[in-house]
Amino acid sequence: MNFKMVFNVVGKMLMLLAALLILPTIVSLIYDEQLRVTISFFSTVIVCFLLSVIIHYLTKDVTERDFYKREGYVIVTLTWVIFSLLGALPFYLSGEIPHYIDSLFETVSGFTTTGSTILQDIESLSKSLLFWRSFTHFIGGMGVIVFALAILPRSPHTIHIAKAEVPGPYFGKVVSSMKQTAIYLYGIYIALTIILFFLLLLGGIGIFDSINLAFSTAGTGGFAVRNAGIAYYNSTYITVVIAIFMLIFSMNLSLIYFVVFKRYFKVLKSEELRWFFGMISILSIIMFLDIYRSYDTPNHSLLDVFFTVSSVVSTTGFTYNDFNIWPVFSKMIILILMIVGGCTGGTAGGIKIPRLIFFVKNAKQSISKALNPRKIAMFKIDGKVVKDTAPLSNYLLLFGFVYVIILFLITFQINDFEDAISLTVTSISNAGPAFNHYGPMSNFSQIPYFTKTILSVSMLLGRLELMPLIVFFSANTWKKRRKRLRENQRITNNFIE
Numbered sequence: 001m002n003f004k005m006v007f008n009v010v011g012k013m014l015m016l017l018a019a020l021l022i023l024p025t026i027v028s029l030i031y032d033e034q035l036r037v038t039i040s041f042f043s044t045v046i047v048c049f050l051l052s053v054i055i056h057y058l059t060k061d062v063t064e065r066d067f068y069k070r071e072g073y074v075i076v077t078l079t080w081v082i083f084s085l086l087g088a089l090p091f092y093l094s095g096e097i098p099h100y101i102d103s104l105f106e107t108v109s110g111f112t113t114t115g116s117t118i119l120q121d122i123e124s125l126s127k128s129l130l131f132w133r134s135f136t137h138f139i140g141g142m143g144v145i146v147f148a149l150a151i152l153p154r155s156p157h158t159i160h161i162a163k164a165e166v167p168g169p170y171f172g173k174v175v176s177s178m179k180q181t182a183i184y185l186y187g188i189y190i191a192l193t194i195i196l197f198f199l200l201l202l203g204g205i206g207i208f209d210s211i212n213l214a215f216s217t218a219g220t221g222g223f224a225v226r227n228a229g230i231a232y233y234n235s236t237y238i239t240v241v242i243a244i245f246m247l248i249f250s251m252n253l254s255l256i257y258f259v260v261f262k263r264y265f266k267v268l269k270s271e272e273l274r275w276f277f278g279m280i281s282i283l284s285i286i287m288f289l290d291i292y293r294s295y296d297t298p299n300h301s302l303l304d305v306f307f308t309v310s311s312v313v314s315t316t317g318f319t320y321n322d323f324n325i326w327p328v329f330s331k332m333i334i335l336i337l338m339i340v341g342g343c344t345g346g347t348a349g350g351i352k353i354p355r356l357i358f359f360v361k362n363a364k365q366s367i368s369k370a371l372n373p374r375k376i377a378m379f380k381i382d383g384k385v386v387k388d389t390a391p392l393s394n395y396l397l398l399f400g401f402v403y404v405i406i407l408f409l410i411t412f413q414i415n416d417f418e419d420a421i422s423l424t425v426t427s428i429s430n431a432g433p434a435f436n437h438y439g440p441m442s443n444f445s446q447i448p449y450f451t452k453t454i455l456s457v458s459m460l461l462g463r464l465e466l467m468p469l470i471v472f473f474s475a476n477t478w479k480k481r482r483k484r485l486r487e488n489q490r491i492t493n494n495f496i497e
Contacts, residue, residue, distance in 0.1 A: 004059045006074050011055030013079045013144070017086060018048035020139060021132075024090070028128035037126045040093035048086055070471060077472040080460060083144060084108045090132055096125055101449045108456040110136030111144075112463035113347060115222025115317040115432035116455070118445045122227050127208065130225050134212040140463065141219030141249070141347035142189045146182050184261075188253050189347075193218040196245045203238045217245050220347045222317035222432045229319025229440075230307075239303065242318065243310040247280070250314040250342030271382045272343050272353050276313075279353075283337065284309045287330045294327040313337040315349035317432020317440070324439030331435060335422065338431040349430030349462055351399060357381055358392040398466055403428060406458045413448045423451075427458035 025041040084107050091103035102118045109116045110133055119125065125133070193214050200210035209225055216223045226232035230242060251273065258264040288305045304321050311318045312334050323334055341350015361379060369375060379386045386392075407424045414420045422434035433440040444452070461469050 002071050004061075006071055006078070007055050008059040009075050010078050010082065011052045011059065014048050014052035014055065014082065014086075016144070017083055018045045018052065020135070021045045021048065021090070024128045024132035024135065027131045028126070031127045033126050033128055037090075037094045037096070037128055040090045041128065041132075043093055044086060044089040047089070073468040073471040076464060077468045079144060080111065080464060083139075084111055084456075084460070087111065087132075087136060091129060094126065094129060096129055099449070101452055102445075105444070105452045105456050106133065107136060108459050110134075110221065110223060111140035112430050112459040113137050113140050113219040113221035113315070113349065114427065114430040114459045114462075115216070116426065116434075116444050116459075117223065118443060118447075118452070120443055120445050122225065130212060131208075134215040134221075134223050134225070137219030137221030137223055138193065138215040139219075141221070142186060142253075146186065184257050185253055185345075188256050188260075189218065192245070192248065192256075196241070199241050200238065203233070203235055203241065205233055205235075205238065213242065216318070217242055217316065218249055218347065220246060220249050220314045220316040220342070220349070222311070222319075224319060231320050236303070239307055239320070243303075243307045246310045246314040246316045246318075247277075250346045250348035251276070252343045252345035254345050271357065275357055276343055276353050279337075279340070280306075280309055280313060283333050287326075287333055290327050290330045308334070309337065312431065313340065313342060313348070313350075315341050315429055315431040317426075319433070319440045322439060322441045324435055324441065335425060335435075338425050338429045341429060341431075351396070351429075354381060355392055355396060358386075358389065359396060362389070362393070395466070398470075399428075402461060402466055406454060406461075409454045410451055413451045423447075423455065424458065427455045428462040430459060430462045 021041055021044055025038065025045065028038040028041055084104060087110070088100065088103040088107040091097040091106060092100045097103045097106060097118070105116075105118055108114075115137075122130070196217060197210050197214040200213055201207065203210075205213075212223075212225045213230075215221075224230065224232075230239060233239075252270075255267045255270070255273070258267045284302070284306045287309065288302050291305065307318075308321050308323055310316075311320065312323075315338065323331065326334075339350055340356050341352055342348025343353050358379070358381075365379065379389050403424060406428060407420055410423055411417075411420045414423065416436060418436045419434065419438060422436065423438060426432060426434045433442075438444055438447075444455075447455070457469075
């Protein structure tokens with residue numbers, strides 16, 4: 001393990017966090033908020049800056065600057081954990097979220113773009129803290145490491161960091177340079193967020209609400225600034241705009257690059273997109289019909305159902321309808337959508353559409369081979385043969401295994417089985433609301449602190465797609481690379497002799 005190089009990069013990330021925290025500090029000054037709120041942000045900036053300086057001093061003489069996959073996993077894990085721990089300080093130091101575990105839960109939920117909240121009265125929070133809360137969605141949506149890659153010096157090994165952080169079963173560069181890829185993707189991400197901000201502003205909801213909703217939608221997080229969520233605005237225009245952009249940000253953003261910059265429109269016919277929008281269209285209609293048949297006087301339009309489906313499949317989780325009172329069949333569809341999530345390369349959570357495609361096609365191939373054992377079947381996505389399907393299979397098995405462990409731990413304090421299942425799904429899929437006592441019109445404030453800690457870990461596991469955190473806690477990860485290199489050299493020398 002290249003320890004000095006790992007901590008050298010983490011030190012730079014701490015400096016970035018200090019810079020990002022300046023924005024909510026400015027918001028606090030603009031709204032002339034209480035001194036303790038401004039000081040909480042300023043103190044956190046100082047802490048991040050000093051830690052960054054100390055780490056830089058201790059690692060400034062780093063000579064070996066190469067790092068590989070396991071270093072990439074460790075860098076990503078350390079960055080997300082440290083960002084969560086320090087990002088919670090403004091909530092805690094300001095006194096507006098008195099318990100640190102609650103502050104940490106809210107921050108992890110923000111950075112992982114989960115959107116679950118412990119706040120009972122969202123509107124009582126200071127403007128700067130509401131801004132920071134939504135801004136964590138924007139930071140975590142595309143990934144803070146990807147943003148850093150756009151501004152850090154170019155390195156041939158940064159691909160290992162990107163692969164460890166970017167959601168989805170595979171990572172594809174839009175150009176040959178990883179740095180340029182990060183610049184293009186973040187440029188598209190920011191441009192779409194700005195467009196959404198102005199569209200929301202045209203809806204007449206004000207600058208502050210518009211920018212916060214834009215951040216939350218872009219990161220597909222779901223933190224709102226009103227207790228009633230999106231329903232507060234009572235506007236079809238706002239509902240439609242947000243529903244559309246939730247789906248846009250759930251798509252692979254690299255497709256937008258190819259359409260806008262390369263005029264290559266064939267990418268819009270990708271199998272992943274067809275499955276994604278086909279699933280949304282079909283399930284929206286099925287859920288609407290289920291609700292319609294279940295009530296004598298149905299009070300939900302197709303638009304209401306479509307918004308809920310968009311919010312759930314994008315794992316945004318905006319509060320709009322109380323789907324907690326919907327028929328069990330519709331709630332089962334919502335649970336499945338939470339697990340599946342959006343596309344690779346977007347900001348949505350879940351296991352992602354390509355893994356769903358693999359699951360369905362693999363089942364189909366297994367049946368086909370059972371009927372005709374001599375048949376040679378090849379697994380394809382978008383017409384391309386996937387030679388190594390082991391990572392896809394292993395991830396689904398690992399996801400199920402981790403899910404069972406988290407569910408087991410949660411049931412230690414959560415006695416209702418529906419609560420436990422939905423809390424586990426919504427945390428590991430970064431979806432936001434759960435069912436029953438923790439539905440879209442409720443909050444997570446009454447959950448015991450032990451369970452909140454488990455859910456926070458689950459949210460990080462879901463956002464980083466399991467592997468970085470698992471590798472981080474593996475004993476082999478922390479073996480010094482020099483020892484391994486000496487062993488490899490000894491084997492090579494013996495072979496030559």
